[in-house]
Amino acid sequence: MIYRNATSSDLKRCFEIRGKTQDNAFNESELAAIGVTEESWSRLIEDRTFTGNVASTNDIVVGFCFGDTKTGEILVLAVLKGHEGMGIGKSLLEKTSADLFSIGHNKLWLAASATPIVRAYGFYRSVGWHPTNTFDGNGDEILTKRKI
Ligand SMILES: CC(C)(COP(=O)(O)OP(=O)(O)OC[C@H]1O[C@@H](n2cnc3c(N)ncnc32)[C@H](O)[C@@H]1OP(=O)(O)O)[C@@H](O)C(=O)NCCC(=O)NCCS
Numbered sequence: 001m002i003y004r005n006a007t008s009s010d011l012k013r014c015f016e017i018r019g020k021t022q023d024n025a026f027n028e029s030e031l032a033a034i035g036v037t038e039e040s041w042s043r044l045i046e047d048r049t050f051t052g053n054v055a056s057t058n059d060i061v062v063g064f065c066f067g068d069t070k071t072g073e074i075l076v077l078a079v080l081k082g083h084e085g086m087g088i089g090k091s092l093l094e095k096t097s098a099d100l101f102s103i104g105h106n107k108l109w110l111a112a113s114a115t116p117i118v119r120a121y122g123f124y125r126s127v128g129w130h131p132t133n134t135f136d137g138n139g140d141e142i143l144t145k146r147k148i
Pocket of ligand 1: 021022023024075076077078079080083084085086087088089090091112113118119120121122123126127
């Protein structure tokens with residue numbers, strides 16, 4: 001597996017993957033409805049508001065993670081169905097977290113499903129993120145991670 005920084009030219013594939021995850025899949029129209037489009041994200045990557053990493057095998061991207069350099073939020077993490085359970089999500093999250101810590105954030109946060117049967121629920125706890133028992137407007141739980 002090759003890991004590298006994401007560029008705006010990865011976005012088409014990232015959006016495709018977001019629609020093909022085992023849980024929590026969002027297709028392009030659902031993302032567009034909340035203002036997330038290739039165009040809007042492209043601008044935010046170009047001006048370095050967003051930073052991210054992709055994982056690829058045989059030149060095909062199978063997972064990605066993006067964070068917000070201004071707020072310290074992990075915005076999205078997704079691994080293509082069929083590639084889960086291989087450490088890709090953990091590596092992408094660690095790399096993107098390291099990028100955000102390296103620019104001065106001491107505490108990162110994200111919103112994730114509060115439903116224990118969803119894989120992400122156990123995943124974030126297993127890789128050292130702390131539930132806060134606070135929730136966003138969608139009912140997702142806020143989890144945090146401090147710089148070590
Ligand atoms: C959640 C997700 C990113 C996890 O990615 P992944 O590549 O399958 O996870 P990894 O293989 O890196 O797992 C890392 C560790 O977490 C553990 N883990 C994963 N899911 C777990 C669960 N539900 N309960 C307990 N441990 C879990 C793994 O066993 C592994 O442990 P190890 O390091 O001791 O081997 C992936 O399932 C996904 O893309 N889901 C759909 C999209 C999504 O929900 N994204 C997050 C919310 S935006």
